[in-house]
Amino acid sequence: MDTTQYLGVFIDESREHLDVLYNQLLQLEKQPGEKAVIEEIFRAAHTLKGMSATMGYTDLANLTHKMENVLDGIRYEKIAVDTSLIDLLFEAVEHLESIVDDVENGGAGTKDVARIVDLLDRVEMGESIQTHDRKPAPAVEATETVTLMSVGGLDEFEISILSESEGRGYSNFEITVQLRKDCLLKAARVFMVFEVLEKLGEVIKSSPSVTELEEENFDQSFTVLLVSNMSKDDIYQNVIKVSEIEDVTINAFSIAAYKEQQTAQSETTTAADQEAETTTSEDSSSKTKKAVNKTIRVNIDRLDVLMNLFEELVIDRGRLEQISQELKHQDLEETVERMTRVSGDLQNIILTMRMVPIDQVFNRFPRMIRQLARDLDKQVDIEIIGAETELDRTVIDEIGDPLVHLIRNAVDHGIETAEERKQAGKPEQGTIKLQAYHSGNHVFIEISDDGAGINKEKVLAKALANGVVSKEESLLLTDQQVYELIMTSGFSTAEKISDVSGRGVGLDVVKNTIESLGGRMSVDATLGKGSTFSIELPLTLSIMSVLLVELGTETYAIPLSSIMETAIFSKKDIMHAHNKKVIDFRGHVVPLVFLSELFDSTSSVNQEDDAYVPIVIVRKGDKLTGLVVDSLIGQQEVVLKSMGQYLTNTFAISGATILGDGRVALIIDSNALVR
Template identity: 70%
Template sequence: MDTTQYMDVFIDESNEHLEVLYKQLLELEKNPTEKAIIGEIFRAAHTLKGMSATMGYNDLANLTHKLENVFDGIRYDKITVQTDMMDILFETVDHLNAMVEDISSGGDGKRDVSQIVSYLERIEKGDQIEQAGETVQKPSVSQSSLKTITTLDEFEIAILNESAERGFSNYEITVTLRDDCLLKGARVFMVFEVLEKLGEVIKSEPSVNDLEEENFENSFTVILVSKQGEQEIQDKIKKVSEIDNVEVNHFSIATYEKGSKQNAVKQDNETANDQSKSSSTNSEKSTVKSSANKTIRVNIERLDVLMNLFEELVIDRGRLEQISGELNHQDLQETVERMSRVSGDLQSIILTMRMVPVDQVFNRFPRMIRKLARDLNKNVAIDIIGAETELDRTVIDEIGDPLVHLIRNAMDHGIETPQERLKKGKPEQGTIRLQAYHSGNHVFIEIADDGAGINKEKVLEKAISNEVISRNHAETLTDKQIYELIMESGFSTADTISDISGRGVGLDVVKNTIESLGGNISIDATVDKGSIFSIQLPLTLSIISVLLVELKEEKYAIPLSSIIETAIIHKDQIMHAHNKKVIDFRGKVVPLAFLNDIFNVSQEDTNDSDFVSIVIVRKGDKMAGLVVDSFIGQQEVVLKTLGNYLSNVFAISGATILGDGQVALIVDSNALIK
């Protein structure tokens, strides 16, 4: 069977199931008796096992099978969840994750997991992990627990009576699989293949659906109509691997009917209950299945192509709107307006398709912090805020590694040990806050800790000794500029470099990665209070709503998402504070930024007007007033990059082509707010 065509789906779904395992294990540690959590883990492990076996990755399937066995015991109260075993369970999922990563990079997923398997087997048998001696044997399936056929309907009884009259034999066959059987569903399928060659299967218990879903212990029973002998049937079934025992007995209709009459009332009640449960279960399965089938996977490259085509459509739409306005043709204007509404809805759908919540990145950090806290003997909690904030998929794929490095830094060098924190009068448990939020046309991600902060003097001494800056230059730097020195290549304030991280070792890579995404990173810290690393990222939405403004003969676009308000004020309202021009905006002092000066727009013609046009923009809790010559109006435009040669133009995030063919630069208002 060629499985290469399913590889992408296998990798994606495996990662989803691993994420469920990690997340639910964290919950299980807090609520060790919660059946819903245990069931969720069991289902994820069971599905991953089946997928891995189907794809031929046996090492992955075998290890998942061991994990599944443990949780099968937990959900039936044969095993009690204890603190000591949680580390083993987390380590097991780490191994599974490493195997999937190996497969995704072209490997075979093989890995030496003999030690972790032995731990899981001890847990399954009820041993303490530390013990290496005698273990309590798992009870085998007793003869009394084997399945027997309990109900037959009139049609099945009629078939069995007729087959007996025609010289066929009716057999009740009970098959018991080995305790270590890896793929029970596959073994059942192979047994049924043998049975169909020997005769006709009339009834199975559990049902065929339950057998396929592996909803049974180690044994199942079927009624077979055949002309073959008992020994021949038994021998052929035993040829299937991982079969522990096969019992073949003649099935007597007379005996069955006598027993069923004696237990008629009991059988009726049990049947009614079973049918009710089955109906409810089937209804639930049907609902889940119909919901799951409404989701499909789409390659991100196809969405890129779709976006590029739509960008061209938006440019043409702008041209049509301009032409219809110039011609003043009513029918044309109505058609263009309708096309604008439809294309606007289409735009929203396309953009939404590319957006995914940052929770996909954030949800890996609780388990990482749990492990690092144990390795470093620290007590650390994580507080995640704004995990539902959405970012473009391409940014999500790239931002994970920088965040991992920053959190490892916070764990290693930010948060102190419990003893140090108590000496400083802090709570024994440190906290790392991971927060995401929208601001204007950007998403901000903050990693804050309540640890030791950054020693400004130590950073300066190291920078001067490494000749990163001169001593004279050091005296002119602000606190934030000093903190940002730790992101210089190879810079470190640590006396010894640990294997966890080094604050400064590798932060240059973090900075470069973020800047390559069109974002930036800033640092703020207070000694013994903590540090805040703030990352600003663009939404990377190719189509944005803007306010078009004029500076002399040039047109500029300011993203609407950054704008609070527009205003026209008298020049007398402009005041001076700290050598800057400011205005009083609703009781707040707002500094002014004159775009003509910032962008070096020609000032040949003097403006004699007593009024100025201002666009009030915001970044977080900070505001600024952008002074322009005039407002043109609101419009949706396609954001185009300026290319590699113009990647560092101050306060310009891109350009757009207007309906009349002119190019307008898009203002990055966040860069203008200080």
């Protein structure tokens, strides 16, 4: 049966089932006896097994079948759930994911799953598998030979070195190192592995090449050929100590077997092979065509061009609307009205094409926190709120690494050990809360923890010692400004360097990345109670609905998404509290911002004969602020234009727009005005 037409559906559905397995295994660890969770995991594994068998991916089907047997034992209480078992099941799911990745990249969907299958068999038979059993030293017999397919062809010089080493009693090894998926600095990890290997022997060849490894031109694994007089177990134990290493596979390499294989390959390259290769190529091409029928990958640059063209259309649409209102021509008004409806639908499609849920970034963090907490011997839980919040694709692609830095920082620096939390009267398990929400034309992401907080005195002392601030400047800093010193380059308060943090890199990189996206980052903390890192990111939606308001002779635009309500208030209702003007809005004290004073424009608000003032109530999260204007003009769709390189960081202004009559109106960033 030709299954290539179902490849796209298979990959998409496999991803969904893998997500279910990951998430439900985390839940199973918290609730080992919860039948509903076990049933959900069993269903996902069973469905994945059936799909894999139908598509002909034997390794995938075999591994899910073994998982199914273990899950069946859990379901009928024959197998007890403990941390070691959860670790083993997680590793099995990681193997499943790597096979699906291989299928998606055009591979055959094969992987050596013998070790993990053996461990699952042992669990099914009632053996206790300890955590250290997950990655034993590779048990490869000395007589085993490897064809070196992963490293590629050898030149005469390399063959002579390998032959000579065997004659002198040395051993040749092919070593494949798999980095963890959340590894941030791959080139640095490769350097550390090479440094270890060079102490154990001589590296003859690597794949990819050293240059490609330095430039991080590889996925998550690389292979080296090593000549050494050390045992496989010693090599394994030394390499696996390097942090962020997922797995190390070591096989004996025989140069004689390599030569035989090369000879056999050259002799069997016949016309039939070439014909088969052509057929395979055609099948692959056909497979690709059938797989892309469902979805089409479009370069983001093309979407940018489409967006720019539509922006010009929106500007012209606004101009036509104004002309039709002035001329009062019936046919023209009807045509413009129809054009407005059609372009509005087109606008919604274009804007949503670029938007994806932030859950694509968030969904990997529970696994990462679980492993990180175990490495640091801490108890940490994560709470995710607002994962369905959508953000522009270009922003989604950039914020993954900054968020990883912040979460690792929260687990390492923020959350205390179980003993420390117990002494402080806290629950032994710490909590990290990851929250995303929309506010106006921005998305806010908050990473908060209930840990130790930030020691203000310690931060200030370190800043003075490093020359970040002078003693005179330090006296004028607010608490918030002191906390934000930790985001300066090379700043670290860690007492010792660890694999997680303490090298003085991270938060400054995070801040620079966020600012390069047009966003902002802030820190707040309470010593002994926890810290909160807040990130504000633009939606990068160039077209938005705004309320046009008037200040004297000038027109300004306020994004409609941040407006809660508009109202007319009597000047007599304006009160004073803490040297600020406020109003009572539905039982809430709301501070006022007089935009005419802020932007230094001529206003009629302060004239004595004006008894009433229009106020626009805007919100940011659960905070409200009233913006006092001269008059309200009306709602309109506008195009957000950049202020240019000479007008960056303009307070409370996020950009400008061109109105229907050709005038320029500034767009107010209401989030900057909410206190």
